[in-house]
Amino acid sequence: DIQMTQSPSSLSASVGDRVTITCRASQSISNYLNWYQQKPGRAPKLLIFAASSLQSGVPSRFSGSGSGTDFTLTISSLQPEDFATYYCQQSYSNLYTFGQGTKLEIK
């Protein structure tokens, strides 16, 4: 199976900060990388698909980049509603896998 590793596991930041979360795949997955946001007690929400495409309705402060094995999710200016846990997910293999998550907390 393809293993997905996110860093950091947790992150403290302030409103207005620029934040970057990294996701690394155990093998090349081209651009088959998606990002999700999950708030406590809620279902995950798709933010970015195919590494860099913004899902409809997602604010433009979210962006994704990368290809092959290394990917990033960037939030350009943190808003209060962005404090949540973020997951990457590969869909290169028929057996999808998620990263372990990055919890973004208020500093």
Next chain:
Amino acid sequence: EEQLVESGGGLVQPGGSLRLSCAASGFTLSSYGMNWVRQAPGKGLEWVSYISSSGPTKYYADSVEGRFTMSRDNVKNSVYLQVNSLRDEDTAVYYCARDLKSSGWLDLWGRGTLVTVSS
């Protein structure tokens, strides 16, 4: 409004079985592949299974292969997950999720149903 609603969770003893259901509304279920994803208490997301739009193609995570079976009834606008031989580590909230273009872009999720495996 497009919506997925899971049901069928509950408390079950180790070795027991359940049938989880996911009812779709507001869109044509038969046009989409579907997935089950689970989340153990306080843990991350784990993909469990996928079924293609018409049903012949299915994939399972290694951790559930041979114990879980996914199915669908497009007439009833529902997908199902039969979970057998349950173990403590299967305790989780189980979400169904729509697979946009069957490319692994999980764009619509239900609120989940909790399965607790305990004696």
